[in-house]
Amino acid sequence: MTSSTWCELGPQQARALRSLLRHLCTEAEAIYAALLQDSGLLICDYGEATCRDAGETGALASGTFFAARQLAQRLKENEFTGLSYEGADRHFLLAPAGADTLLFIVFNSHTRPAIVRACVRKILPDLVTELAHLGRMN
Amino acid sequence: MFVNHDTREVTFKLVYAGTPVSGKTTNLCYIHSRIDAGQRGDLVSLATSADRTVYFDFMPVSSVLIQGYRTKFVLYTVPGQVQYAATRQLVLRGVDGLVFVADSSASRLEENLESARTLMEDIKQARLAFDQLPFVLQYNKRDVPDAAPRAHLDYLLNRKPNPFPVFETVATRGVNVFACLNALSQLVLQKFHASAPGALSATPPPASPPAPPDLQPLEARLRTSPPPSFPASTSHPAIVS
Numbered sequence: 142m143t144s145s146t147w148c149e150l151g152p153q154q155a156r157a158l159r160s161l162l163r164h165l166c167t168e169a170e171a172i173y174a175a176l177l178q179d180s181g182l183l184i185c186d187y188g189e190a191t192c193r194d195a196g197e198t199g200a201l202a203s204g205t206f207f208a209a210r211q212l213a214q215r216l217k218e219n220e221f222t223g224l225s226y227e228g229a230d231r232h233f234l235l236a237p238a239g240a241d242t243l244l245f246i247v248f249n250s251h252t253r254p255a256i257v258r259a260c261v262r263k264i265l266p267d268l269v270t271e272l273a274h275l276g277r278m279n
Numbered sequence: 280m281f282v283n284h285d286t287r288e289v290t291f292k293l294v295y296a297g298t299p300v301s302g303k304t305t306n307l308c309y310i311h312s313r314i315d316a317g318q319r320g321d322l323v324s325l326a327t328s329a330d331r332t333v334y335f336d337f338m339p340v341s342s343v344l345i346q347g348y349r350t351k352f353v354l355y356t357v358p359g360q361v362q363y364a365a366t367r368q369l370v371l372r373g374v375d376g377l378v379f380v381a382d383s384s385a386s387r388l389e390e391n392l393e394s395a396r397t398l399m400e401d402i403k404q405a406r407l408a409f410d411q412l413p414f415v416l417q418y419n420k421r422d423v424p425d426a427a428p429r430a431h432l433d434y435l436l437n438r439k440p441n442p443f444p445v446f447e448t449v450a451t452r453g454v455n456v457f458a459c460l461n462a463l464s465q466l467v468l469q470k471f472h473a474s475a476p477g478a479l480s481a482t483p484p485p486a487s488p489p490a491p492p493d494l495q496p497l498e499a500r501l502r503t504s505p506p507p508s509f510p511a512s513t514s515h516p517a518i519v520s
Contacts, residue, residue: 147280147475155285180373182281182290182353195320196339196353204325204335207369276282 148178149276155185157271161264162187169260170252176272177203177243184242184275192247202245206235225254236261239269280375280471282348282479289479290351291467292373293460296401297380298387298394299359300331302419305450306380307336307354310460313453314340332358335370342464346479352464361397364404371405376413376467378459381436383418383426383447388435395436413466415444417459422449 150158162174166188173188181203183194192198210221223236230249234257238244244265248257281290295303304324311322320339326332336356343350357367379398381391402409418432429447437443444466446459 147282149282150285152285155283178281178373180292182292182373184281184283185285196351197320197323197337200335200337200353200355201323203372204369207372208366211365211369 148182148184150184151276154271154274158185158268159187161268161271165246165260165264168263169246169248169257171246171248171257171260173247175199175202175245176238176268177245179203179207179241179243184272188247198245202233202235203243206243223258225258227254234258234261236265238265239272242272244268280373282475287348288351289345289348289471290353291375291464291471292353292355293376293378293463293467294370294374295354295356295378295380296367296371296394296398297359297378297417297419298382298391301359301380301382301387301391301394302448302450303356303359303380304332304336306378306417306419306448306456306459307338307356309450309453309456310340310354311338313457318342331360332356335366345468348479350468352467354460359394361393364397364401367398367401368405371401371407374405374407374412375470376415376463378415378417378463379436380417380419380450381432383420383432384423385425385427385431388427388431391432392435411470413463413470415446415459415463415466417446417448417455419448419450421447421454422452 158176162176162185165171165174171188173186173192175186175192175194175198176184177199178184181200183196183199186194206224209224213219213221223234225234226232231247232249232254233245233247234254236244236246244261246257246261248254280292283289295306297303304326307322311319318341323337324332325335335358337353339351339353341349341351355370357363357370379395381394399409402412416437418429420426429445433442433445437445444462446455446462448455448459450456
């Protein structure tokens with residue numbers, strides 16, 4: 142039983158995480174990538190200013206992910222590895238990055254979902270390692 | 280709660296829970312309508328066509344500066360209906376402070392009790408320690424003709440040696456809505472300072488001139504609203520005054 146988990150991000154960690162997100166965006170030709178706490182709060186982001194999170198994006202992305210996961214579980218699908226959406230030109234992918242963090246990545250039709258997924262898979266271990274350095278306390 | 284030393288921001292999550300149709304969304308709508316647009320984000324509402332919240336309502340609000348850190352509160356409501364337990368538990372993830380909105384109507388006392396019981400269960404399921412969670416009670420719709428006496432609501436919902444702070448509100452007209460929000464934000468900030476006294480001084484000061492060490496209210500304030508009354512020991516400024 143815990144109270145809410147407090148999380149701290151230092152400037153050095155922010156630089157390291159942003160560098161990984163920048164690398165991901167470059168490799169995948171994505172336009173925006175963000176790391177979110179599972180509560181919906183933004184940890185760090187990189188990319189196009191129009192996608193930048195002022196609070197709403199994180200809340201909606203986190204809510205969408207967990208609602209879809211819950212739905213999958215109710216449909217007896219317990220291997221929920223992420224959620225992707227393909228729009229007319231803007232698409233996004235939501236994937237877990239560690240125990241209590243989500244990776245949200247936005248891309249357009251210049252790239253393909255499969256490429257983005259592959260790049261996410263490649264970079265996830267580094268992201269998880271870096272996220273493990275975040276200060277946490279209960 | 281999230282402390283970002285890079286952007287010098289501290290973000291807290293506050294959730295309005297309570298009896299179905301007790302006015303949780305109305306609270307957020309009122310707050311949204313009265314806070315300067317520069318200090319708040321959009322009010323995002325996931326509701327049915329009948330305006331029932333099905334997932335959550337959401338709005339970020341910027342608040343005070345604490346030791347040079349901008350404080351942000353993200354406000355959520357959760358659906359009151361019993362069948363939405365799963366979504367309530369999701370929205371309760373990482374909650375830093377909680378308001379329980381009860382309906383003052385005498386005909387809805389039983390529903391208030393049931394909702395309070397359900398919330399306790401949701402908190403348990405979300406693995407939150409309720410005794411450590413800043414919590415306030417709001418008795419809303421005090422203007423309805425059959426409003427139960429305050430003592431009656433206290434007896435049902437707040438019968439304990441150290442009662443929770445209670446606010447009698449009329450959310451449709453904004454009566455005490457900000458007093459309630461301010462009180463909860465005070466409790467959250469007090470808990471933050473008590474639990475992590477050095478959290479905001481662990482990093483070197485920014486290159487730009489630091490803000491004064493005392494707590495500074497933001498310039499942009501609520502256009503009109505009487506200052507809320509806080510306990511004498513409270514040392515933090517209100518979100519709005």
